[in-house]
Amino acid sequence: MNELRKGWMWYCLLAVLAALPLCPGLVGNAFSGHVLVLVLLYASMAQAWNILGGYCGQVSFGHSVFFGIGAYGAGMAVVTWHISPWLGALAGAGAAAAVSVVVSYPCFRLKGHYFAIATFAIVEIFHRLFMVWDWVGGALGLDYPMLPDGWASFSWAKSKVGYYYGAFGLFLLVFSVVRWIERHRFGYYLRAVREGQETAESLGVDATRMKLRAMALSAFLAALCGAFFVQYNFRVDPPMVMSLDMSMSFVLITVLGGVGTFLGPLLGAAVLIPLQEYTRAYLSHLGAGVDLIVFGLLIILVMVKQPGGIMGLIGALARPREVK
Amino acid sequence: MTMFLQVALDGILAGMLYAVVAAGLTLMWGVMDVINFAHGDFLMVAMYVSYWLGFLWRVDPLVSWVASGAFLFLLGVVTYKLIVSRCIGGKSPMAALLATFGLSMLLKNLALNRFSPNFLILTHTLLEGRKLTLGGVIVSVPQLVTSLFSLAVFGALYFILEKTRTGWAIQATAMDREASELMGISTEWIYVLVFGIGGACVGVAGGLLPSYLAVHPNMGTLFGLIAFVIVALGGFGSILGTLLAALLIGLVEAFAGFYIAPVFKYVAVFAVYLVVIMVRPKGLFGW
Numbered sequence: 001m002n003e004l005r006k007g008w009m010w011y012c013l014l015a016v017l018a019a020l021p022l023c024p025g026l027v028g029n030a031f032s033g034h035v036l037v038l039v040l041l042y043a044s045m046a047q048a049w050n051i052l053g054g055y056c057g058q059v060s061f062g063h064s065v066f067f068g069i070g071a072y073g074a075g076m077a078v079v080t081w082h083i084s085p086w087l088g089a090l091a092g093a094g095a096a097a098a099v100s101v102v103v104s105y106p107c108f109r110l111k112g113h114y115f116a117i118a119t120f121a122i123v124e125i126f127h128r129l130f131m132v133w134d135w136v137g138g139a140l141g142l143d144y145p146m147l148p149d150g151w152a153s154f155s156w157a158k159s160k161v162g163y164y165y166g167a168f169g170l171f172l173l174v175f176s177v178v179r180w181i182e183r184h185r186f187g188y189y190l191r192a193v194r195e196g197q198e199t200a201e202s203l204g205v206d207a208t209r210m211k212l213r214a215m216a217l218s219a220f221l222a223a224l225c226g227a228f229f230v231q232y233n234f235r236v237d238p239p240m241v242m243s244l245d246m247s248m249s250f251v252l253i254t255v256l257g258g259v260g261t262f263l264g265p266l267l268g269a270a271v272l273i274p275l276q277e278y279t280r281a282y283l284s285h286l287g288a289g290v291d292l293i294v295f296g297l298l299i300i301l302v303m304v305k306q307p308g309g310i311m312g313l314i315g316a317l318a319r320p321r322e323v324k
Numbered sequence: 325m326t327m328f329l330q331v332a333l334d335g336i337l338a339g340m341l342y343a344v345v346a347a348g349l350t351l352m353w354g355v356m357d358v359i360n361f362a363h364g365d366f367l368m369v370a371m372y373v374s375y376w377l378g379f380l381w382r383v384d385p386l387v388s389w390v391a392s393g394a395f396l397f398l399l400g401v402v403t404y405k406l407i408v409s410r411c412i413g414g415k416s417p418m419a420a421l422l423a424t425f426g427l428s429m430l431l432k433n434l435a436l437n438r439f440s441p442n443f444l445i446l447t448h449t450l451l452e453g454r455k456l457t458l459g460g461v462i463v464s465v466p467q468l469v470t471s472l473f474s475l476a477v478f479g480a481l482y483f484i485l486e487k488t489r490t491g492w493a494i495q496a497t498a499m500d501r502e503a504s505e506l507m508g509i510s511t512e513w514i515y516v517l518v519f520g521i522g523g524a525c526v527g528v529a530g531g532l533l534p535s536y537l538a539v540h541p542n543m544g545t546l547f548g549l550i551a552f553v554i555v556a557l558g559g560f561g562s563i564l565g566t567l568l569a570a571l572l573i574g575l576v577e578a579f580a581g582f583y584i585a586p587v588f589k590y591v592a593v594f595a596v597y598l599v600v601i602m603v604r605p606k607g608l609f610g611w
Contacts, residue, residue: 059418106598110605289433296430
């Protein structure tokens with residue numbers, strides 16, 4: 001019964017999101033349209049991270065590398081080779097999945113903080129290598145030429161509606177994959193590894209293989225988000241996509257929403273992104289960095305008060321109170 | 325040969341500084357299994373304290389390290405009391421890391437907002453521009469003083485941990501919190517102390533730095549990352565391991581920067597870390 005109700009709610013949510021552009025002045029408006037596109041994009045990114053970090057329990061701070069490889073895939077396709085960004089995005093995502101497996105195979109032997117620090121180190125290495133790699137534009141990055149509007153070139157100069165549906169498609173893909181994982185045997189394996197790797201292994205789960213599969217899937221989807229990001233911004237350079245801050249936004253949005261929950265990434269993005277964009281727009285007269293001061297305070301507050309994130313808060317409110 | 329010695333000396337001097345920055349982090353990690361993500365930003369705060377003392381009241385960095393050390397001791401204690409103590413115990417091990425990442429963002433952007441993104445450096449300090457020449461190898465005196473001072477602080481920390489009752493209490497708490505409490509150690513007080521000492525270590529080093537290194541809001545990030553790498557390379561809570569790892573990282577940075585290319589020096593640092601950690605997953609001296 002509960003399962004049925006959840007499914008019904010999910011389809012309602014999708015219908016509302018799909019119909020949102022029909023509401024005048026929402027997506028058509030440049031600023032609110034921009035915020036909505038970013039919410040869907042960051043929700044997808046966070047959900048991609050959630051596969052590995054939430055369901056499998058491997059907290060990676062290296063996802064900006066895969067995001068960046070996807071971004072460079074689309075960027076190189078458009079700027080250097082003058083071919084369809086779709087091909088570039090797919091190639092980038094494939095490359096990201098391959099890189100993620102190669103890089104994380106040795107790292108999965110590490111536990112806890114050692115794993116986290118290794119992923120930081122990987123981000124720094126990739127960031128610095130891309131800064132000096134002239135083939136991909138080096139520190140200058142890649143600037144897009146003017147492109148014709150439409151789905152073939154995945155770019156729209158005048159209206160955000162195209163991007164909104166692009167982001168919605170991405171959102172639908174990533175969330176459907178996770179919905180499938182939640183019910184499938186694979187998802188149970190992942191959660192078993194998270195709860196106790198030794199126990200899972202003793203029951204016959206090949207923990208390393210499960211972690212690698214989760215990593216590859218997570219990296220593939222993160223790279224597709226990166227490709228969308230570069231199509232949306234018309235340029236890419238290493239600090240934009242391969243920075244530690246970008247890695248952190250994958251983690252923070254998921255944590256704020258609720259790690260290892262299906263709706264957590266969407267809730268996290270729906271709270272954090274508008275907050276960030278609107279404080280940046282309306283508090284900028286207070287000087288540089290005010291939006292990030294607010295952001296930092298919010299993170300501290302959430303971690304101190306409710307590390308379960310918004311989903312944890314909802315759970316605490318919905319739980320029947322004890323009789324005293 | 326002179327060049328080789330020059331590069332090696334630069335690496336060792338940088339390594340000594342890294343050692344004292346990483347020492348506080350090692351202590352926090354070893355005693356309470358917490359990564360303080362804002363550790364690099366603590367260094368930045370210490371440098372601003374020393375810079376403004378020097379700029380406004382002409383206090384020399386040779387004196388103001390006392391003030392910045394004390395200030396950072398307090399900052400460490402406050403960080404523990406307000407943030408970290410509420411994130412440990414029963415919660416996910418990542419809670420404290422992410423909360424201190426929030427603190428790092430807060431400190432960095434407060435500095436940006438108040439002090440502008442400009443690179444600030446103190447002029448007219450006592451040691452400004454002095455250098456020693458030893459058989460062709462040139463040493464800048466401010467850097468030499470800072471590094472030797474860092475080494476002294478490191479030695480003092482080692483002495484406290486190994487030879488005093490407080491140090492033994494800290495070590496006992498790191499080994500087994502419950503057993504230590506049964507032995508009458510107030511572990512809460514030890515935790516406060518560890519964060520204070522960790523802050524004071526970067527405070528003292530950061531206080532001396534503005535005489536030869538410019539301070540800007542973002543400088544903490546790289547120092548922090550290098551400190552993490554050193555701590556993990558040295559091994560879980562091992563103080564001597566930290567010193568050796570710091571010297572190793574300093575040397576790798578200097579040699580890669582000189583013999584390969586300046587842009588590759590941090591690539592080399594992080595790559596060395598990854599290679600070592602593959603062979604010894606708990607660091608050089610971890611168990």
